[in-house]
Amino acid sequence: MGTWLFVAFHIISVGFCLFATRSALYCLSKYQVTPKLRYTLFGLIEARYVGILYVIIIFLLAVYSIVMAFFFL
Amino acid sequence: MKTLLQLLGGADPQRNRAFPGEQPNEEVEFMSIFHWMKLMPFFLKMLVLVVAAVLLFTSSFFQGLSPMLHFSIISLFSTLCVHVVCFRAFEFFLRFMMITNYRVIDIRNGVFLKREMEVIPMTNIQDTRSQQRGIFSRIFKYGDLIILGSSTDVKYQFHYVHTVSKIHYILNEILQKVVSQNLPRGLRKNGVARESEEPVPAG
Numbered sequence: 292m293g294t295w296l297f298v299a300f301h302i303i304s305v306g307f308c309l310f311a312t313r314s315a316l317y318c319l320s321k322y323q324v325t326p327k328l329r330y331t332l333f334g335l336i337e338a339r340y341v342g343i344l345y346v347i348i349i350f351l352l353a354v355y356s357i358v359m360a361f362f363f364l
Numbered sequence: 365m366k367t368l369l370q371l372l373g374g375a376d377p378q379r380n381r382a383f384p385g386e387q388p389n390e391e392v393e394f395m396s397i398f399h400w401m402k403l404m405p406f407f408l409k410m411l412v413l414v415v416a417a418v419l420l421f422t423s424s425f426f427q428g429l430s431p432m433l434h435f436s437i438i439s440l441f442s443t444l445c446v447h448v449v450c451f452r453a454f455e456f457f458l459r460f461m462m463i464t465n466y467r468v469i470d471i472r473n474g475v476f477l478k479r480e481m482e483v484i485p486m487t488n489i490q491d492t493r494s495q496q497r498g499i500f501s502r503i504f505k506y507g508d509l510i511i512l513g514s515s516t517d518v519k520y521q522f523h524y525v526h527t528v529s530k531i532h533y534i535l536n537e538i539l540q541k542v543v544s545q546n547l548p549r550g551l552r553k554n555g556v557a558r559e560s561e562e563p564v565p566a567g
Contacts (some may be wrong), residue, residue: 349446350441352446
């Protein structure tokens with residue numbers, strides 16, 4: 292039972308991560324930097340990198356944890 | 365194709381508006397997120413929390429637990445930490461300021477269910493100030509931008525603004541244009557207010 296709850300937590304975690312990344316990037320994509328705005332870089336590009344990193348880390352953590360949970364069963 | 369681009373979070377080059385709610389003839393002069401130093405207090409707190417957790421997980425109390433429970437607690441903690449850090453990073457990217465030729469806009473969006481926009485029209489701005497305090501603000505070139513409203517009580521503060529002196533200059537330049545456009549025609553010269561050569565009739 293505990294193991295299945297653990298697995299469910301990680302599956303929800305991956306879903307949450309994907310939804311949060313998609314939501315943040317979609318929100319940011321509505322604002323576009325015009326060519327003359329060269330003073331500071333607007334956050335869309337950096338947010339993309341954070342999003343990619345976020346999804347990869349959470350996905351790897353989930354896979355590793357689920358595999359280890361079944362190993363302990 | 366457009367939907368796919370939007371799903372991936374890419375900007376649409378065909379879109380005419382620079383931001384939602386853009387008015388006709390409105391031009392974006394400046395748009396920026398805030399300085400990354402804004403995240404430092406949060407990261408320091410997280411570092412302290414992680415160090416404390418590592419010390420706790422390596423203590424003799426935790427070593428006595430069953431391997432599955434031990435692994436589960438570490439796994440849940442690390443997953444939650446990654447979520448909190450990335451969520452905070454997204455919140456950081458979704459808060460930004462924008463200066464257009466009509467107004468100053470403070471946008472505070474959130475990942476879920478939060479869309480806030482505060483607008484300060486140029487005509488309501490009485491005065492602007494910029495300040496840099498401390499060694500870090502000088503080294504990393506950030507500071508506070510303070511906008512005083514037409515009423516003395518109204519004060520808008522933007523903390524951790526990138527290259528604050530440059531942004532202060534841009535804002536003053538736009539304000540000068542707005543003031544000169546609002547002057548009577550006799551006091552304008554090439555869009556900039558000039559010294560009155562003819563006395564303005566009283567009343």
